[in-house]
Amino acid sequence: MPNAASTEIIYSAAVACPPDEVWRALTATNVTRSWMWNSVLRGPMEPGTDYSMSADGEDLIVGTVRETDAPYRLVMTFDARWDERVAGEPAGELEYLITPTGDSESVFSVRLSGLTGVSADAAEQDTPELYSRLRAWLEQNHGD
Numbered sequence: 001m002p003n004a005a006s007t008e009i010i011y012s013a014a015v016a017c018p019p020d021e022v023w024r025a026l027t028a029t030n031v032t033r034s035w036m037w038n039s040v041l042r043g044p045m046e047p048g049t050d051y052s053m054s055a056d057g058e059d060l061i062v063g064t065v066r067e068t069d070a071p072y073r074l075v076m077t078f079d080a081r082w083d084e085r086v087a088g089e090p091a092g093e094l095e096y097l098i099t100p101t102g103d104s105e106s107v108f109s110v111r112l113s114g115l116t117g118v119s120a121d122a123a124e125q126d127t128p129e130l131y132s133r134l135r136a137w138l139e140q141n142h143g144d
Helices: 019-027 117-141
Strands: 003-015 039-042 050-055 058-069 073-080 092-102 105-116
Touching (some): 003 117, 019 073, 019 092, 019 105, 073 117
Antiparallel strands (some): 039 050, 092 105
């Protein structure tokens, strides 16, 4: 049975890239994100604007950008749409924190909160793998 209570999911990892490269990977629009289901992020990624992340022409996640402090912090609503089971569940919040730890090193943290049900279960299962793939992609493409 899916979670009925709201869930908070936190993932954090050190990466051999400066904050601006992590920021670009997280906010680049109209570019295929190989590390996240080959999805494409659309929207201006500015506070108060809507965004969508889609794959194969279908919205996976939609929301509104709440706060930005480039290249250190991004807060957005997170409304799962990847299938009919999650489409009716309430939106949560997604926060990225990027902290410099050296000249070309950072720690990036992901916090998902407010999700319930199937979307919470899926996020809890998928978040570590997705952001591990981002970390590997960043380090492979560092400086490009």
